[in-house]
Amino acid sequence: MTSELNFVLRQVRDKYGHPILFLIEGTDKPNLVKARDLFLNYGRTLTASETAAIYTFPIGLRYSPDFTMIKDAFDGHYILPNTNVEKRTGGRDDDGRDYLKSAVAQRADLTLFEAEALRTLAFNSGGLMRTLIRMVQVAAVNALSVGREQMGDKDVQVALDEEKADYIAALKVSDYAVLADRMRDKDLSSDPAVQELLHSRALLEYVNGEPWCDVHPVIRDLVRERVPNVGKAADCKD
16 A cells, blocks of 8 residues: 555656655544554554655654654654643743634734633633633624624533533533642643543643643632542633
């Protein structure tokens, strides 16, 4: 199969006179067992074609002990961390939040949002652009359904509740203790439970200097409710 693919690639390259680049999306989506098998056992196959290729990679597997072997099959790896909404030591990250708001402004008139609505959505997206856009869409549909011309607190709450419900359905009882520990120390590790939570985005990776992680903002109150003494430290929502 590789030889046949390389034959076709050579024909295309010779005809058009340009190098070829494959962008392979979705390879970060399988569970970590399947992803590990793909990148660890078939890494050389993924890079055997006579062209450049970029594969998306599950963030949880980056912290696996196998990562040092996986990366040897590839010429390089590039980390695209989530947009910071806070700093590891506490406090707002205004640059990150302004970036998220500007991304929304490219897609919607900001007068469609009441004063606090967009700030709340930006923070609770955790810096995930796809999540932010999805929550804006849910809030907008809810506002339209009741005849409101602006998205307000009630519409935002519907979006947050929908997002939270997906995590409640996916999280195991044992996950909450792990999440509570990460709320306290913000440390990344190769622990399988941490890898799984990074993969599901219940834990999010950030970079302010060294990489660190925190619980997705939309489920922090849920973690506090289910784990005694996790702390009541205020999140930087404003």
